[in-house]
Amino acid sequence: MSRRPIIAGNWKMHKTIAEALALVQEIKEAAAGCDGVEVAVCPPFTALAPVVEALRGTDIAVGAQNVHWEDKGAYTGEISPVMLRDAGCRYVIIGHSERRQYFGETDENVNRKVKAVFAQGLTPIMCVGETLAEREAGVTEKVVRTQTEAGLAALTGEQVAGMVIAYEPVWAIGTGKTASDEDAQQVISFIRGIVAGLYGDSAAGRVRIQYGGSVKPENAAGLMAKPDIDGALVGGASLEAASFTGIIRAVVSSE
Numbered sequence: 455m456s457r458r459p460i461i462a463g464n465w466k467m468h469k470t471i472a473e474a475l476a477l478v479q480e481i482k483e484a485a486a487g488c489d490g491v492e493v494a495v496c497p498p499f500t501a502l503a504p505v506v507e508a509l510r511g512t513d514i515a516v517g518a519q520n521v522h523w524e525d526k527g528a529y530t531g532e533i534s535p536v537m538l539r540d541a542g543c544r545y546v547i548i549g550h551s552e553r554r555q556y557f558g559e560t561d562e563n564v565n566r567k568v569k570a571v572f573a574q575g576l577t578p579i580m581c582v583g584e585t586l587a588e589r590e591a592g593v594t595e596k597v598v599r600t601q602t603e604a605g606l607a608a609l610t611g612e613q614v615a616g617m618v619i620a621y622e623p624v625w626a627i628g629t630g631k632t633a634s635d636e637d638a639q640q641v642i643s644f645i646r647g648i649v650a651g652l653y654g655d656s657a658a659g660r661v662r663i664q665y666g667g668s669v670k671p672e673n674a675a676g677l678m679a680k681p682d683i684d685g686a687l688v689g690g691a692s693l694e695a696a697s698f699t700g701i702i703r704a705v706v707s708s709e
């Protein structure tokens with residue numbers, strides 16, 4: 455089953471609107487012709503609509519970094535799936551470890567958000583991954599299974615097949631430490647097995663599962679050459695056009 459890799463840049467809390475527009479202009483030029491992979495950028499909320507406008511007519515998709523599960527209501531400071539669709543988003547990152555760690559994101563809320571995003575025709579990028587303490591305690595698979603099963607609860611097989619899961623070991627995020635190609639492949643293959651158990655082989659064969667955690671141009675090709683790794687969720691290296699497009703080109707050439 456061939457799956458088109460997706461390289462998504464998670465800009466986190468970086469970039470003013472002017473900086474965002476300058477970055478996407480450079481990405482647009484440098485990524486032209488990289489048809490073998492899907493490219494997405496996930497700016498902060500304030501830059502979403504201008505970035506969507508700047509990328510109109512290109513194949514580069516835009517995603518948000520978080521969402522509320524209700525379509526509207528008295529939830530001060532929150533942004534709904536309806537608003538993200540209105541702004542022109544295609545993807546929404548849900549359950550990033552920074553949201554779990556700093557903002558109390560729970561598996562239950564991740565699942566609510568995944569369902570709410572699907573209800574608006576958007577595609578979730580659902581993040582799972584273990585901390586260093588959990589890896590050292592030998593419970594990586596247990597943690598990843600719990601997060602994956604809870605996040606995917608009560609979906610349809612077609613929904614799961616169409617979504618993106620990002621495996622991000624927390625200890626590799628922003629630390630410069632990358633999981634080895636083999637370790638990343640092993641956990642991602644394990645996640646695909648969980649999907650197969652829940653939703654069958656067809657969904658498991660189609661769902662795209664990214665790796666995230668200190669991905670750079672130098673390590674992207676090795677990771678992406680692994681059979682179950684379908685792209686990358688890139689943090690720090692997505693903030694500069696040269697490194698982000700370097701990753702895209704490395705992945706295209708490894709296909």
Ligand SMILES: O=C[C@H](O)COP(=O)(O)O
Pocket residue numbers: 464550622626627628629630666667668669687688689690691
């Ligand atoms: O969402 C992206 C990840 O948190 C990875 O961030 P990083 O590439 O800076 O390690």
